[in-house]
Amino acid sequence: xxxxxxxxxxxxxxxxxxxxxxxxxxxxxxxxxxxxxxxxxxxxxxxxxxxxxxxxxxxxxxxxxxxxxxxxxxxxxxxxxxxxxxxxxxxxxxxxxxxxxxxxxxxxxxxxxxxxxxxxxxxxxxxxxxxxxxxxxxxxxxxxxxxxxxxxxxxxxxxxxxxxxxxxxx
Numbered sequence: 001x002x003x004x005x006x007x008x009x010x011x012x013x014x015x016x017x018x019x020x021x022x023x024x025x026x027x028x029x030x031x032x033x034x035x036x037x038x039x040x041x042x043x044x045x046x047x048x049x050x051x052x053x054x055x056x057x058x059x060x061x062x063x064x065x066x067x068x069x070x071x072x073x074x075x076x077x078x079x080x081x082x083x084x085x086x087x088x089x090x091x092x093x094x095x096x097x098x099x100x101x102x103x104x105x106x107x108x109x110x111x112x113x114x115x116x117x118x119x120x121x122x123x124x125x126x127x128x129x130x131x132x133x134x135x136x137x138x139x140x141x142x143x144x145x146x147x148x149x150x151x152x153x154x155x156x157x158x159x160x161x162x163x164x165x166x167x168x169x170x
Contacts, residue, residue: 001048024059029068032084039081100136
């Protein structure tokens with residue numbers, strides 16, 4: 001790993017670490033985004049990231065569950081290979097859309113509990129609820145715009161994954 005690559009990997013670790021994941025998850029994902037070859041074994045990752053095999057294993061479970069990396073095996077090879085496939089963006093975007101929806105639902109439940117309280121007592125929670133309802137509603141259109149710019153109008157492979165819908169009208 002070059003010094004520039006190491007700096008990138010560390011920045012990813014700090015960023016994801018401050019965003020609710022572990023720094024190791026950020027470091028591992030960062031390396032898998034830039035490494036060559038694109039697929040790495042646990043031993044490869046442990047060596048490059050100066051981490052234990054246990055840390056790599058636990059982090060791989062976390063990143064796989066989040067849809068950020070893929071685990072594969074090769075015929076005749078007992079090792080697992082990890083990669084950050086281009087389609088990982090689908091999982092990240094879908095996860096964000098689902099998070100907006102879930103947070104709106106939770107804050108809606110809180111507002112229902114506070115139904116008999118005066119509006120000023122509900123104001124803090126109402127503000128958060130309204131913001132997340134807005135994000136949930138607008139997020140699919142934002143992703144559509146991004147995909148239109150990236151792949152051309154009408155080609156929206158992420159929209160259904162983001163919203164959970166089968167089809168999003170163009």
